[in-house]
Amino acid sequence: MASQAASSAFNGNMKKALAGLKRINLDGLRWRVFDAKGQVLGRLASQISTVIQGKDKPTYAPYRDDGDMCIVLNAKDVHVTGKKMTDKFYRWHTGYIGHLKERSLKDQMAKDPTEVIRKAVLRMLPRNKLRDDRDLKLRIFPDSEHPFGDRPLEAYVMPPRRVREMQPRARRAMIRAQKKAEQQEQGGNDKRKGKKREVEAELT
Amino acid sequence: MNKKKIFKLAKGFRGRAKNCIRIARERVEKALQYSYRDRRNKKRDMRSLWIQRINAGTRQHGVNYGNFMHGLMKENIQLNRKVLSEISMHEPYSFKALVDISRDAFPGNKNVVHPPRKVDISALNV
Numbered sequence: 001m002a003s004q005a006a007s008s009a010f011n012g013n014m015k016k017a018l019a020g021l022k023r024i025n026l027d028g029l030r031w032r033v034f035d036a037k038g039q040v041l042g043r044l045a046s047q048i049s050t051v052i053q054g055k056d057k058p059t060y061a062p063y064r065d066d067g068d069m070c071i072v073l074n075a076k077d078v079h080v081t082g083k084k085m086t087d088k089f090y091r092w093h094t095g096y097i098g099h100l101k102e103r104s105l106k107d108q109m110a111k112d113p114t115e116v117i118r119k120a121v122l123r124m125l126p127r128n129k130l131r132d133d134r135d136l137k138l139r140i141f142p143d144s145e146h147p148f149g150d151r152p153l154e155a156y157v158m159p160p161r162r163v164r165e166m167q168p169r170a171r172r173a174m175i176r177a178q179k180k181a182e183q184q185e186q187g188g189n190d191k192r193k194g195k196k197r198e199v200e201a202e203l204t
Numbered sequence: 205m206n207k208k209k210i211f212k213l214a215k216g217f218r219g220r221a222k223n224c225i226r227i228a229r230e231r232v233e234k235a236l237q238y239s240y241r242d243r244r245n246k247k248r249d250m251r252s253l254w255i256q257r258i259n260a261g262t263r264q265h266g267v268n269y270g271n272f273m274h275g276l277m278k279e280n281i282q283l284n285r286k287v288l289s290e291i292s293m294h295e296p297y298s299f300k301a302l303v304d305i306s307r308d309a310f311p312g313n314k315n316v317v318h319p320p321r322k323v324d325i326s327a328l329n330v
Contacts, residue, residue: 058261058292058299062253 017147020136029137030068031148032156036117037074039158040081045120047158048072052134053125065130065137071148072140076113080105090119114140254289261292265303275306 032051036044054060054067080088088105108116117140125131139146166174207225213235214221214228221231259269267275276283281302283291292299 055256056260056263058257058264058289060253060257060260 013141014147017139017141024069024133024136029066031151031153032068032070033153034070034072034156034158035074035144036072037077039078041078041116041120043161044072044078044158045117045124047156048117048121048138049124051156052121052137065133067134067137069137070139071146071153072114072117072138073144073146074142075117075140076109076142078113078117113142251285254285257289258285258292261289261299262303265300267303267307271310272303272306275308275310276302278309279305281305 034044034048048070050056052067052070054065057066060066085106086104089102090105090108091100091102093100103111105116118135118138121138122131122135125134139148210225210228210232211222213232216222217228217231217235220227222228255269258272262269262272283302288299288302291302
């Protein structure tokens with residue numbers, strides 16, 4: 001019941017979600033679910049590409065496509081580090097002279113957040129004849145609803161990640177920003193100036 | 205070589221290379237060069253494929269290929285990669301035993317990769 005309600009909740013994308021399922025040959029394949037919420041974009045895409053190629057199975061063969069079906073949820077909540085949200089550009093050339101178009105990550109997420117993950121994964125796959133078939137196995141949804149509720153799904157546990165310790169300058173900037181935010185709530189101009197003087201004394 | 209031999213070797217080639225002697229001769233020479241080179245490449249490729257398969261098999265148990273082989277070398281197990289890849293494909297329990305031997309021999313090996321996954325159907329359906 002719930003799955004029926006969920007599946008009819010996005011009727012517009014139903015065709016795209018189920019597109020080409022008939023073309024995928026074997027169903028001895030598992031259905032793996034990735035939750036992209038809070039994951040870093042590239043690291044997630046790297047794991048997805050390993051699973052899609054079938055490289056985590058000992059029966060891997062490079063000439064045939066044996067990867068599992070991958071469903072990615074919460075694509076709009078994927079993180080990027082640094083200033084990539086505004087500074088990472090997707091560029092493409094239309095073929096006409098001078099028409100190099102570009103679009104930033106922020107605009108792409110506003111337009112179609114699934115494309116971000118799809119591009120990242122596709123560019124990590126080997127460029128051979130199996131690439132398009134592997135593309136068919138990847139289904140991405142911007143939020144956590146999907147029409148595959150009746151299949152045997154398996155969650156994928158991401159490997160533990162060693163987050164790099166912040167560089168000292170970035171950490172100081174973060175601490176300063178935090179303290180500024182706290183003091184703005186309290187509301188005091190004099191206190192802010194005093195803080196800057198303290199920080200300068202610390203640096204010199 | 206006379207033409208008959210060339211055409212015999214040129215079976216299955218594309219376009220004029222299977223029918224016209226001048227082109228077929230070039231392509232057949234190239235094909236023989238490739239086959240000479242690839243008889244040597246095949247040994248490399250097969251070994252690389254075995255290593256990929258062993259890697260996949262051991263990562264399912266939480267150990268990666270490098271640590272696994274190090275553990276086996278320490279225990280003086282002299283199974284080669286071909287046999288190990290066959291074991292990992294067809295004999296999963298024996299392979300798990302080998303992975304455990306390697307893990308005991310080399311105690312840096314705890315959970316290098318993620319622990320085995322749990323089936324979580326209900327949590328993700330809306």
